[in-house]
Amino acid sequence: MSGALLEVRNLSVNFGAFAALAEVNFGLSAGETVGLVGESGAGKSTLARALLRLIPAARGSVMWCGMDLLTCDAVVLRRQRRDLQMIFQDPLASLDPRMTVGGALAEPLEIFEPSLPAQARRLRTARMLQRVGLAPEAADRYPHEFSGGQCQRIGIARAMMLRPKLLVCDEPVSSLDVSIQGQIVNLLMDLQHEFGTAMLFISHNLAVVRHISHRILVMYLGRVVERAARDDLFQAPAHPYTRALLAAVPDPTRAPAPGAGVADQTLAAAVEPPPGGVVPSGCAFRHRCRHAQEICEHEVPQLEAVNERHAVACHRWRAIAGDA
């Protein structure tokens, strides 16, 4: 595998007293897609923004091309952004309502290739629009004239204009209908295939993550609780939270018998964490975990290797794996 493109070490973010992100470590290689899964409050969006220094981090480093993005000079950082692009959850909101689509797409070119003549900019804009499946005429129209899926294509086109090395995707399909999500996911996979862009794909939707990712990180309340190659995660999930996530996705081939609950078997309590609440001591998941024991209350579990491609942060993973 080619050397790590991005290496995140010990990244922590606090919002006041609330630890939104704690000691996150992972690496990403050129051309690979790492999926980041977790529910609300997991810190996925916080991670994406801290990584790109859009919000301040309390601790940690983000190594990219031999420099730490979190401490480098602002001008240097801005130059690196050429290769560090992002697409957002609300596609319409991420586009300036007063700018034409063509203007939005041309902006990266104006910033990083200012010597490019207007004609060449228009040409590249038109070509990128076609590449993402939109008509070149779209360049003269405004974002509010397009549907959610189309706006997301525009956002992707804008991000890909300069062929970035890394594309951070923050829940890009969550606001789209199930029937349209695949269009965007397949487009991203095609673009990765063509341009070799690495991707950090953030989503709470396991099915989508399963399609696009090579490796997956599962997060819960600010920490990485499991890290595995895609197939390992879906075939042999080790962390109880991962198991709960997988069990919660309904099996469409069978309608459950009346009275049978899906959620009951995997989660002990019907309580999910209140918004912005205090992170429990020890293992943050212990209040909802059937297997919690005393050690879970006192010690924060660290990531241990299950095998060379699979790590889990749980005190009881061996016992649970034995049950499976």
Added chain:
Amino acid sequence: MTPLAASMPTLSMENLQVTYALAGGFSAAVRDVSLTVSSRECLGIVGESGCGKTQVFTAAMGLLSGNARASGSVRFDGREILGLAPHALNRIRGSELTMIFQDPMSALTPHLRIGVQLAEVLVTHRGFTWRDAMRAARFILERVRVPEAHRRLRQYPHELSGGMRQRVMIGMSLLCEPKLLIADEPTSALDVTVQAQIMDLLRAVRLEAAMAMVLISHDLGVVAGLADRIIVMYAGRVVEAAAAGELLRHAHHPYTDLLIKCVPNLRAARLERMPCLPGQAPGAAMQERGCAFAPRCPRATEQCRSERPLLRSVQRSAQVACHHPLSP
């Protein structure tokens, strides 16, 4: 349409049409929809955003915006409610006919405590005293499995998580023992583990309360877990209606078939490309030559493009609007 039970259906709609007056002209959100919901039945309505599935029920509840016009017939428990005066509708809405929405945060009043909002329903509709209403509110919170119900009564909506708020909404809609509960995308804004819990709750509630339910969603997977019968809508019209088990095993309309393929199945092998529908659903503007789905349909022919297919029965209780339905 044959109702499942011999008794009068709880809700019956005939030829419902909803049009909006816009700057440019008119646009039809709902075109000629007919359906019934029997007591104790759960009807699932599936379709992409903009197909009109929500408008059908906002029209029935009398919640349409000022520039919308609804025509046709909507009978609730035998009474015509379409076009009913607001004061008469208010007696039915919130008590016998209730609705829960996708975003519980905007449905709950941010500056009132949960207990007050719940109690208010009983005080207004059933003439309870505040003491009795508060007690009933606590009871309903326990029924929808909100832990520490007495504490929650004193909290404000923003102090609760999304799943908890949705439970409160469900509780609120059950307070007056409604005959029909309409759930519009109740889980779309929720996390996956919470979604599963809310679906379980709806399932349990339905059994205990013996009431009818309508479940609207763009996600067939969500509807499949709960509905007895499923209606599929496209561009304001019903394109397929069948018993849930039958529909999922074998769909007749190509659109339904594609929707089924889009439902994720983590137990099956991973496909190289994620299944999806091509293009996008048509807007509500007046169109109408041929079948609305033809531009996206893999089976479309010249006939499909020129002649609009009508809804007709296929097997037993199934109906489909297609010139070339899929055969078993």
Added chain:
Amino acid sequence: MNVGLWREPGRRLRANTGAVVALCILVILVAMALVGPWFSPNNMEALDWSHVAAWPGMAHAHWFGTDRLGRDLFVRTLDGARVSLAVGLVASVASLSVGVCYGAVAGYLGGRTDQLMMRILEILSGLPLIFFVIFLTVILGRSEMLLYVSIGAVGWLTMARIVRGRTLSIRQQEFIEAAIASGASTARIIIRHVVPNVLGPVIVYATLTVPQIILFESFLSFLGLGIQEPRASLGTLIAQGAGEMEAAPWILLVPGGFLALLLLSLNILGDGLRDALDVKEGG
């Protein structure tokens, strides 16, 4: 650049009868102020001793009458209107430019810079305006340039506050975050993304500011601090007319009426613009 976005508000404005009427009246008044004097055989300074304080009439070619010195009121009123409009326009543009820049920068940068800039703003707002103008007049002597400066110096304060408020809310929006993530510099974001999105309220406020400025200028001139003889502004004309109210009321009514009509149409137009643009801002 933004043509397509103004079509819908333009349509809404056209549908608003009051605003359209106000606009027509405004256009007529401005046209009169600009070219009206050419039609009259009289000029601003000529003293017609045979028709001192004459009633308005067609016979003696003094359509609006004459003042105590025999000067034609028609020409003087329109000249005065021109001066008032010029002041209104120039001061508005100046206050707009300064206000938008100041407000956008303060709102976008936030933090200590914003705090500092707002403190300065608040101190300046607290200064009593009239004393400030009188003070400057005493120091620098009376001049028209001083008039423009003092009015402009006041007008930008509220504009800056409005723009800052709007910038604060725009800053939270995702497209600003997207622009930062794309590598846009702060200057670029303010100029290309913040300013075009605050223009709505700015335009509305500007149209409502022009009448305020004209009124303020009239007030200053009425006090003797602004336009000096033999130049006239609506304010000075009204001042003269106030003294003659019983004997020759038209000397007051003509410029006063013109001013009132001007301000009314500007205000109604401003309201209409706000209604037309508001829906877009919300959506």
